[in-house]
Amino acid sequence: MAFSHLLELDNVETHLRLREGTIKAVDGVSLTVDAGETLGIVGESGSGKSMTALSIMRLLPRSGRIVGGKVSFKGRVLTDLSEDEMEEIRGTEIAMIFQDPMTSLNPVFRTGWQVGEPLRIHRHMRRRASIAAAVDLFQKVGIPEPRRRVAQYPHLFSGGMRQRAMIAMGLSTSPSLLIADEPTTALDVTIQAQILDLLQTLNRDYGTATILITHNLGVVAGMCDRVIVMYAGRIVEQGRTDDVFAHPEHPYTWSLLHSIPRLDAEQHQPLRPIEGVPPDMVNLPPGCKFQARCPFAIARCATDEPELLQVREQLARCWVTQAGTRLDG
Amino acid sequence: MSNAPAIVAAGTPIRRRPFGLLELAQRNRGVVVGLVFVGALFLIALVSPVISPHDPIATEPDNAYLPPLSPGHVLGTDELGRDQISRVLWGARVSLPVALVAVAVGLVGGGVLGMVSGYAGGLTDLLVMRVVDALLAFPALILAIALVAALGPNLRNAMIAIGIVAIPVYARLVRAVVLQLKQMEFVMATRSLGASPIRLIVRHLIPNLMNPILVQISLSAGFAILAEAVLSFLGLGAQPPTPDWGQMITTGRTFLPNDPWLAIVPGIAISITVYSFNLLGDSLRDALDPRLRS
Numbered sequence: 299m300a301f302s303h304l305l306e307l308d309n310v311e312t313h314l315r316l317r318e319g320t321i322k323a324v325d326g327v328s329l330t331v332d333a334g335e336t337l338g339i340v341g342e343s344g345s346g347k348s349m350t351a352l353s354i355m356r357l358l359p360r361s362g363r364i365v366g367g368k369v370s371f372k373g374r375v376l377t378d379l380s381e382d383e384m385e386e387i388r389g390t391e392i393a394m395i396f397q398d399p400m401t402s403l404n405p406v407f408r409t410g411w412q413v414g415e416p417l418r419i420h421r422h423m424r425r426r427a428s429i430a431a432a433v434d435l436f437q438k439v440g441i442p443e444p445r446r447r448v449a450q451y452p453h454l455f456s457g458g459m460r461q462r463a464m465i466a467m468g469l470s471t472s473p474s475l476l477i478a479d480e481p482t483t484a485l486d487v488t489i490q491a492q493i494l495d496l497l498q499t500l501n502r503d504y505g506t507a508t509i510l511i512t513h514n515l516g517v518v519a520g521m522c523d524r525v526i527v528m529y530a531g532r533i534v535e536q537g538r539t540d541d542v543f544a545h546p547e548h549p550y551t552w553s554l555l556h557s558i559p560r561l562d563a564e565q566h567q568p569l570r571p572i573e574g575v576p577p578d579m580v581n582l583p584p585g586c587k588f589q590a591r592c593p594f595a596i597a598r599c600a601t602d603e604p605e606l607l608q609v610r611e612q613l614a615r616c617w618v619t620q621a622g623t624r625l626d627g
Numbered sequence: 628m629s630n631a632p633a634i635v636a637a638g639t640p641i642r643r644r645p646f647g648l649l650e651l652a653q654r655n656r657g658v659v660v661g662l663v664f665v666g667a668l669f670l671i672a673l674v675s676p677v678i679s680p681h682d683p684i685a686t687e688p689d690n691a692y693l694p695p696l697s698p699g700h701v702l703g704t705d706e707l708g709r710d711q712i713s714r715v716l717w718g719a720r721v722s723l724p725v726a727l728v729a730v731a732v733g734l735v736g737g738g739v740l741g742m743v744s745g746y747a748g749g750l751t752d753l754l755v756m757r758v759v760d761a762l763l764a765f766p767a768l769i770l771a772i773a774l775v776a777a778l779g780p781n782l783r784n785a786m787i788a789i790g791i792v793a794i795p796v797y798a799r800l801v802r803a804v805v806l807q808l809k810q811m812e813f814v815m816a817t818r819s820l821g822a823s824p825i826r827l828i829v830r831h832l833i834p835n836l837m838n839p840i841l842v843q844i845s846l847s848a849g850f851a852i853l854a855e856a857v858l859s860f861l862g863l864g865a866q867p868p869t870p871d872w873g874q875m876i877t878t879g880r881t882f883l884p885n886d887p888w889l890a891i892v893p894g895i896a897i898s899i900t901v902y903s904f905n906l907l908g909d910s911l912r913d914a915l916d917p918r919l920r921s
Binding site for chain 1: 748749812815819820834835837
């Protein structure tokens, strides 16, 4: 088939119409994901990372609408598909894992039945066959005693086990893209590591491309080939994970990296919080959206918004670094 | 389309364990007693033609006003000499079907309204709920009486009227549970794996509604029995000579000073029936309460 990228977002704009006004939750986001690749999307709450994912799936809340741009997947334009065609894509080609494993399984059904649901919907499997398939899936995602576990209700599962079950459900139809929206946020640290490890193994073994949405930079550093940093609905920096972490070219990324402790620092310095609050999304200020909190801001930042342009190895949306200044200089 | 290795392989079938009704019964004895009572009532309704000693509408003017425990008439006879126990037993064949149909009307009507309202939200929710509120603003029995008066006094219209009166309760209940469920991530997760909204509602949401609905069915069946008796008492339900409890009380009322059993016997039948349904409903509510679950 003739398509250059597995997934391609071209200038996608998603608006949320709320009582307070219209929010540009996703504002001109362009990105690509290639087969088998792991892309990280980081940003704080409300930066538009989840809305980007839901725009890809076309599962926006009632108030949300994609008002511009297009999403292409394997050469098909998802934003032009009918709802029926989209339902065929969801769960077969693209699967999604959510943040809260405690409520992401239906409490009144046995876990095996639920994990087999995509197979019943898309492969027209019978009940028994689908539950038998769930046993295999449980085994693959490392749930012990799968034959006993499929007959249990979700309340007997721990958070980590539920997230494993969700991953099993997502993988049941061998999708080419898995979107994980903060899959480890609600789990404790040791379980986080196990789940990330599992995602990485599956990515390697089955070649499933993964979009990992998180606010945890450590997770991105350990898992992702490339990373996108979002702020106020925009991409502010994009590049290979190594480049972005070694020399961030946007002050927001730079500030994020300086606000977490580093074990490998030669000289330990006090942590630097990011001062201020994110901008009011209903009435966005002109100029760079990070300008008010930016330690590097110059006069121009308050009036003109920079484009996302090449700065050394990566792309960044910043007047300062585009002019050649180095943030760590 | 996908070249990735198949993740799913064939396997052996898994046996399902039956739902723990026994477990439920152990947790709450009221459920058992309620079930036995309600079951017995339905059994009586089913076999009353066989076990009734007399024809419920055959008159025996020579044997009128016999007191209870008279030979051949255990509960006596009424003013036309009709056998009381036969009429009470046959009465179950009127009251229980009326209750069932009325509950079905309320459940389907209210369930659909509540589901649409809760799932769609927004303006739809606002409009539907204002209509439901308007229905709820009338006292239930007054509304039922008004509806029957408008539709015409017979048993079929009584069932419809009682059903309509039950709609707001189901609509509010279903809406409340659906709103709660919508907050849970499995709704979005189920959509994300390709389930249509219809499949989501029918296969994933409705099973979550079964517990509260089961409780409400038992409770509103009790109300429906009572409402039917009231309507028939007022001459708006079953018409003579149908053996109906409410209507028997109307007739018996006239003879209350001298022959009180004519009104008391059907009154006891109504009380037992309503009590059985309410007992079942109340104990089911306790037994199914998630806070009491182990």
